[in-house]
Amino acid sequence: SRLANFLEAELFPRHDVVFDIHSGGTSMEHLPTALVERHTDPDRHRRGVELMRALGMPYGFVADNGRASPTSMGAARRAGAIGVSGEFGGGGTATVDTMAITARAIDSLMITLGVVEAPVLAPESKPSTPTRLLSLSRHSQGLYATRRGWFEPAVRLGDGVSDGQLAGWYHDLERLDLAEEALYFAESGIVLSRRLHTICEAGDCLMQVAEPVEG
Structure with a gap:
């Protein structure tokens, strides 16, 4: 401070x-x-x-x-x-x-x-x-972990993506009997950032998608 x-x-x-x-x-x-x-x-x-x-x-x-x-x-x-x-x-x-x-x-x-x-x-x-x-102004432009797990991306940094497109898979390492969870983008745009660490905790940002704007 x-x-x-x-x-x-x-x-x-x-x-x-x-x-x-x-x-x-x-x-x-x-x-x-x-x-x-x-x-x-x-x-x-x-x-x-x-x-x-x-x-x-x-x-x-x-x-x-x-x-x-x-x-x-x-x-x-x-x-x-x-x-x-x-x-x-x-x-x-x-x-x-x-x-x-x-x-x-x-x-x-x-x-x-x-x-x-x-x-x-x-x-x-x-x-x-x-x-x-680009515009990054809404919470829905981000993808966040809701529990401890292992994130596997399906797209690359800089890729153009669409609303509803597969973003990656989330694996629960404490419940190996469960199938991986597919994660989808809620917004279209360009993949602006991605998490580097595979292991994640609840609240970690996994990806952000920015919207191209004119001007």
């Missing part, structure tokens, strides 16, 4: 933009996705979306977490700065691909803000493609 207070009350107010780099935690793998939170001020919201797109990430989405959002972006907004974030990998790992896309995003943001004139971390990186906007 002391660190959070220092960031929001002391550090963030001294800056125009806060860039928070995430790596999906230790249990989830994510598509490389930029992220901003919705701002009530139209001009600041538009600027946030511009900076998110400037990162050159394949995907991006706007979260609506409210004024009391307990996130770095919410803290930045309350401190008068613009918060930009994203998921740059997952599983608590670093790979050649995730490091490359992170370096390119940092370079692109610094160039857009006028901090540097040319790439510093990845001067030979490939040009990025336009960011595809």
Whole structure:
């Protein structure tokens, strides 16, 4: 709580933009996705979306977490700065691909803000493609474990899926006499994230499906 207070009350107010780099935690793998939170001020919201797109990430989405959002972006907004974030990998790992896309995003943001004139971390990186906007706003877009078990996915990260499509199977290791339980998506979209660990506890997120949006 002391660190959070220092960031929001002391550090963030001294800056125009806060860039928070995430790596999906230790249990989830994510598509490389930029992220901003919705701002009530139209001009600041538009600027946030511009900076998110400037990162050159394949995907991006706007979260609506409210004024009391307990996130770095919410803290930045309350401190008068613009918060930009994203998921740059997952599983608590670093790979050649995730490091490359992170370096390119940092370079692109610094160039857009006028901090540097040319790439510093990845001067030979490939040009990025336009960011595809996604929406993740409903609980039904996620798939969650309801008891202890073993999750076997049926689709890959980044796959396009449909409402009612098979998402995977859930195995009860404490009741081997029971057949596996088929799990189905409740929403159509793109598989944004998936659980890496096979063993799961009640409440664990297994997959998230984001909806492509225009704009």
